[in-house]
Amino acid sequence: MPANSPLITTRFDATSTADDVVAGVDLSGVRAVVTGASSGIGVETARSLARVGAEVTLAVRNTGNGHRAAGDIAKSTGRDGVHVAALDLSDRAAVAGFVQS
Numbered sequence: 001m002p003a004n005s006p007l008i009t010t011r012f013d014a015t016s017t018a019d020d021v022v023a024g025v026d027l028s029g030v031r032a033v034v035t036g037a038s039s040g041i042g043v044e045t046a047r048s049l050a051r052v053g054a055e056v057t058l059a060v061r062n063t064g065n066g067h068r069a070a071g072d073i074a075k076s077t078g079r080d081g082v083h084v085a086a087l088d089l090s091d092r093a094a095v096a097g098f099v100q101s
Helices: 018-023 040-053 063-077 093-101
Strands: 032-035 057-058 081-088
Touching: 018 040, 032 040, 040 057, 040 063, 057 063, 063 081, 081 093
Parallel strands: 032 057, 057 081
Antiparallel strands: none
8 A cells, every 4th residue: 555545534524514424324323422411512512412313421530521512512403312411531530530521
């Protein structure tokens, strides 16, 4: 294989959105955990997953922001299965506690 050939090919590119990626996918009965889901790309990823039926847990450091994001996601998608859990990925004990819960 030539050195400049792409290793992975996909129909998605820099203009693709999370909704583009999950289009036509049914995630009913699937649980998704999205880290950093209280703002930016994390919240939009969580929104897209919820929109196609996943039960989504927003794993966030700031649960106040997480609850605001969860409410917005639930309102915009009509899905109630959006949850918030505290998680600080820089703290091993917090990660272990998150996994246990």
